Amino acid sequence: MDASQANPTAFATADGLSLAIDVHHAEGAPTLLFAHGFGQTRGAWNAAARTLAARGYRCVAFDSRGHGESDRAPGGDYHMQQFVDDLLAIAHAQPEPPILVGASMGGLLGLVTAGEVRPAPFRALVLVDITPRWETAGVERILAFMQAHPDGFASYAEAAEQIAAYLPQRRERKSEQQLRPLLREGADGRLRWHWDPALLAGDLISESERYQPRLFAAAANVEVPMLLLSGERSDVVSHHTVEEFLALAPHARHAEVPGATHMLAGDANDAFTAAIAGFIESLESAGDTAKPSAMRC
Template sequence: MVYDVAPFHTVSRFSVADLGLARETWNPAGQPTLLFAHGFGQTRGAWSSAAMALADAGCRCVTFDARGHGESDRAAGAAGSGRGYHMNQFADDLLRLAAAQPQPPILVGASMGGLLGIVLAGEVRPAPFRALVLVDITPRWETAGVERILAFMQAHPDGFANYAEAAEQIAAYLPQRRERKSTEQLRPLLREGIDGRLRWHWDPALLSGDLVQESERYQPRLQAAAAKIDVPVLLLSGARSDVVSRATVDEFLQLVPHAQHVELPHASHMVAGDANDAFTREVARFVRGLKPSVDRPQAGAAQP
């Protein structure tokens, strides 16, 4: 079902299993295809500025809300249990989206989205992606940085009385940002409950899934997958990040010696939001350096 049929931009839903994922496409006739996968607790809106700029440069850009996030469906029966929010389910959703593209896409994955990209690029053959852009994420990460993110997500279970209150909390969480989010910018990030309170767009049951409860047990799997990646890779890290460090970057570059690494000096873990112009410039440079895409059969399901 298509909501907006403007020539340059469409909004639609994509079915995975029994869920519908909200999806946006910029410049549908462009090449190559960039498929953007956001981080845990984010929405496709995190990519809007970058996707529009890269679409203007000729690329076909696809963003989506992961299951349980934004305007995508929440997993049935997940309340309080985390069922429906496990790594293999998120990975399979991404694999299906990649297979639906005209050619194997270039994956641009931030945080959780990047981890899913590592798993699929390393474990699935043929590789479902033409190339990978990993945004401030490595197979091993700094625990303190992840704990700070989760603390913010868990901090306001009763929501907010109004948008101004939510904007104040975001400003405290992201002090590097100069401007507070406006009400219009906040609307896609919050849902109004029957009690009139505004709560974050994501399903609270996400916090009970294994991506949170057992995330570090996946690190050996992620490291093994990274060592098998045979497509071009660009790692973009933020110099102010508390999730990725010099040690985790060096370890990743040993696992994937053909990877390129660029550190953006003014960015934190929220790379695209902190330094969108620099981020977009580096992605465009990487894409220009890739060999022309060749159609090939799409990959099968992710391995458990």
């Protein structure tokens, strides 16, 4: 198998769920563990994982519980600590402490895990367009898209049209092949998004903001090197939230990707992967010693 191709497998959680996992590249290479955002799947990392695997890294990406091909929680019971525990268990299952690359929700889970667990489960942490405090308007936009079509779609073309409207910066519409992992066909023949609808129950804005004190404390307690990658056009991360995060974690580095939105990896994969590779190479040359820095990709 080509080193950049995925080897699908599964991971059993402590409470008996099965999480879908892709592993790119051979054993023994430095490990990057990718954690996706809320409402995404491990497929969001496909292009980045292939690129970085071709550069010699072992890339592991998984579907969080309730997302993609991973099991849904019985009774729709989801709590932040379950996601943290899953991430920690997967990190501990790797042959060495991985470098975590976490987007949005995945980044927040990484912050909590890296800030609260000792010894550190990660060698380093890359946060993808997320900070302990976020811009509410951007999160509301994401949730509005996720909640917009509870009855699903009659065809893949209809779903592609909605994604194109949500991501106008993307030039190409998703094909049926690209959409198949993102949709499930119900008994009524309708196509619905891959996530468990129970994930969207309740007031998610208020619920998520309730965790912010924990996130601030965790960010201030992270000891491993960190890189924050933000999109120039992001509506979730702003200059204010970046400055606030860097004050909490002064050893962290920050890089802004020109033209990218919150969907940074999909908008600018070349710049995204180059920034990650550069960060890792700097760790190698510095012996994993974190140094304050600001960069622009």
